[in-house]
Amino acid sequence: MVFTQSTGLKDETDNTPKLSLQYEKIASDTHTLRALDWDRSRFDIEFGLRNGTTYNSFLIRGKKTALIDTSHLKFKNLWLKKLTQEINPSDIDYLIVSHTEPDHSGLIKYLIDFNPNIEIVASKVAIKFLEDQIHQPFKSRAVKTGDELNLENNSFSGIEHKIEFFSTPNLHWPDTIFSFDHGTNVLYTCDAFGLHYCSDKLFDEEPGLLSEDFRFYYDCLMGPNARSVVQALKKIDKLPNIETIAVGHGPLLNFNTQLWLNNYREWSKERSTGENYAVVCYLSQYGFCDRLSQSIAHGIGKANAQVQLVDLIASDKQELSALISEASAVVVPTWPIEADSELQSNIGTLLASLKQKQWIATYDSYGGNEEPIDFIVNQLRKLGQKEAFKPLRVREEPNKSIYQQFEEAGTDLGQILTRKKNIAATKSLDGDLNKALGCLSGGLYIVTAKENTGPDSRDGAMVASWVSQASFEPPGITVAVAKDRAIESLLQVNDRFVLNVLQENNYLHLFRHFLKRFPPGANRFKGVELMKDLAPGGPVLSDALAFLSCKVIQRLETTDHWIIYSLVEKGNLSNTQGKTAVHHRRVGSNY
Numbered sequence: 001m002v003f004t005q006s007t008g009l010k011d012e013t014d015n016t017p018k019l020s021l022q023y024e025k026i027a028s029d030t031h032t033l034r035a036l037d038w039d040r041s042r043f044d045i046e047f048g049l050r051n052g053t054t055y056n057s058f059l060i061r062g063k064k065t066a067l068i069d070t071s072h073l074k075f076k077n078l079w080l081k082k083l084t085q086e087i088n089p090s091d092i093d094y095l096i097v098s099h100t101e102p103d104h105s106g107l108i109k110y111l112i113d114f115n116p117n118i119e120i121v122a123s124k125v126a127i128k129f130l131e132d133q134i135h136q137p138f139k140s141r142a143v144k145t146g147d148e149l150n151l152e153n154n155s156f157s158g159i160e161h162k163i164e165f166f167s168t169p170n171l172h173w174p175d176t177i178f179s180f181d182h183g184t185n186v187l188y189t190c191d192a193f194g195l196h197y198c199s200d201k202l203f204d205e206e207p208g209l210l211s212e213d214f215r216f217y218y219d220c221l222m223g224p225n226a227r228s229v230v231q232a233l234k235k236i237d238k239l240p241n242i243e244t245i246a247v248g249h250g251p252l253l254n255f256n257t258q259l260w261l262n263n264y265r266e267w268s269k270e271r272s273t274g275e276n277y278a279v280v281c282y283l284s285q286y287g288f289c290d291r292l293s294q295s296i297a298h299g300i301g302k303a304n305a306q307v308q309l310v311d312l313i314a315s316d317k318q319e320l321s322a323l324i325s326e327a328s329a330v331v332v333p334t335w336p337i338e339a340d341s342e343l344q345s346n347i348g349t350l351l352a353s354l355k356q357k358q359w360i361a362t363y364d365s366y367g368g369n370e371e372p373i374d375f376i377v378n379q380l381r382k383l384g385q386k387e388a389f390k391p392l393r394v395r396e397e398p399n400k401s402i403y404q405q406f407e408e409a410g411t412d413l414g415q416i417l418t419r420k421k422n423i424a425a426t427k428s429l430d431g432d433l434n435k436a437l438g439c440l441s442g443g444l445y446i447v448t449a450k451e452n453t454g455p456d457s458r459d460g461a462m463v464a465s466w467v468s469q470a471s472f473e474p475p476g477i478t479v480a481v482a483k484d485r486a487i488e489s490l491l492q493v494n495d496r497f498v499l500n501v502l503q504e505n506n507y508l509h510l511f512r513h514f515l516k517r518f519p520p521g522a523n524r525f526k527g528v529e530l531m532k533d534l535a536p537g538g539p540v541l542s543d544a545l546a547f548l549s550c551k552v553i554q555r556l557e558t559t560d561h562w563i564i565y566s567l568v569e570k571g572n573l574s575n576t577q578g579k580t581a582v583h584h585r586r587v588g589s590n591y
Contacts, residue, residue: 169314536549
């Protein structure tokens with residue numbers, strides 16, 4: 001039976017509890033303790049959440065008892081209270097730590113206070129991270145692929161809970177492990193296969209409701225490590241029938257397990273085939289390096305280029321050398337002045353593995369004690385690499401606009417890596433077909449979007465011509481947005497934007513301004529006359545013929561564009577005699 005307990009914190013306009021718990025059986029001798037974070041709107045590297053999220057932990061009772069993961073610190077009182085109602089913490093023999101990201105490990109210290117004899121089972125890297133996090137002694141056991149933990153037979157069910165471990169680094173932290181219970185065929189994957197979706201429904205009964213959030217989560221967190229995902233899938237493909245995937249976020253996968261596995265298999269294959277890829281290096285748990293590196297990687301992925309995140313602290317030297325030397329581009333963070341010997345050795349491996357024809361770029365970790373970025377830039381320039389983008393300097397705690405700047409820099413790098421492929425694809429299009437497609441004309445528009453105000457905000461704009469009315473009642477439109485457009489991340493479901501309709505005989509200045517290439521983080525609206533606060537979602541251009549203020553309802557993915565279906569909430573016309581500017585193309589292979 002579901003146990004839900006409100007914190008008493010409620011939204012003024014909604015009776016839904018902000019924080020609650022759910023305790024329910026998921027398999028023989030196995031329960032989940034899910035912390036439901038209903039109103040969380042941001043996660044990890046500043047990706048927007050429309051449906052909150054959950055933090056899932058699991059209790060397995062054989063002859064011995066294991067707890068898999070804890071929860072976020074914000075759930076301390078609720079979570080510990082419920083856990084102690086269900087079991088005496090002193091009776092928990094093992095805590096299996098899937099990885100040490102704080103939203104899953106935030107309560108480990110308090111669990112050890114309850115039970116100093118509990119044995120922590122985790123990867124070698126995770127145990128090292130925990131030693132630095134909780135600053136107190138604990139019993140531990142380091143595990144790797146093929147190692148097992150036998151909880152032995154439960155006297156009531158007769159099931160032997162034998163847990164097999166798999167090292168799955170970079171999904172999406174360097175210390176991640178999967179755990180498979182051979183007694184119940186439940187695979188525990190923490191972040192992998194998860195999604196940010198808060199609901200009382202325990203399982204994935206309605207895949208249609210979850211698929212968009214599932215894909216968005218993959219693109220943000222798993223896509224940049226597609227090569228690592230492929231390796232993890234190869235390991236779990238050897239397992240017997242997987243009944244349930246017990247994820248760390250969102251509903252557990254039980255009704256449509258093969259659907260989600262196949263999605264990961266297909267998407268990761270697309271992202272990891274071929275030789276042209278970028279390596280984005282980072283330092284786990286140092287400054288803002290994790291999040292900033294993921295923003296760059298996400299931007300590279302938006303350009304349909306391949307990317308691999310590499311932790312300079314935890315990576316194996318041989319693997320690091322191979323990944324760096326074979327990459328077409330390498331992005332390097334600033335590193336601590338007083339790096340320990342292992343990190344110094346890996347930095348040496350990194351520098352020795354660079355090749356002259358590679359693209360190279362650097363970014364600030366903002367850890368407070370690193371080598372100046374110009375010192376590292378000069379070191380790299382001596383090696384003769386080509387600069388992919390200007391050094392990304394961080395002079396304050398990163399906010400949304402800084403993360404956007406890093407993502408845009410990644411997209412620019414991704415476009416460099418895919419340029420030859422895109423040119424070849426354009427040339428391969430049949431000439432007559434290309435000209436026929438070019439006969440499809442369209443209007444000219446400027447899409448503008450702005451999220452929040454003040455320093456912690458981000459905005460975007462783009463020229464659009466693939467726009468069409470899509471419904472009468474309620475009034476709706478579709479806009480085609482290329483995947484590598486910076487504004488795409490501001491056009492998620494429930495986001496708002498403004499469609500500015502350009503006017504015939506008075507559009508060239510706007511068309512030229514917004515068509516030019518902006519450097520990462522640049523103000524797209526500098527020098528443009530705006531009517532501010534006229535519509536929610538984005539600025540209205542003073543010289544526009546009309547504007548439509550829209551709310552994103554649904555997104556349809558194509559090979560290189562997102563089709564954004566949106567409801568029109570507000571609109572106005574500035575010139576009743578004016579006509580929309582029209583764009584005629586000569587060919588259909590470009591705009």
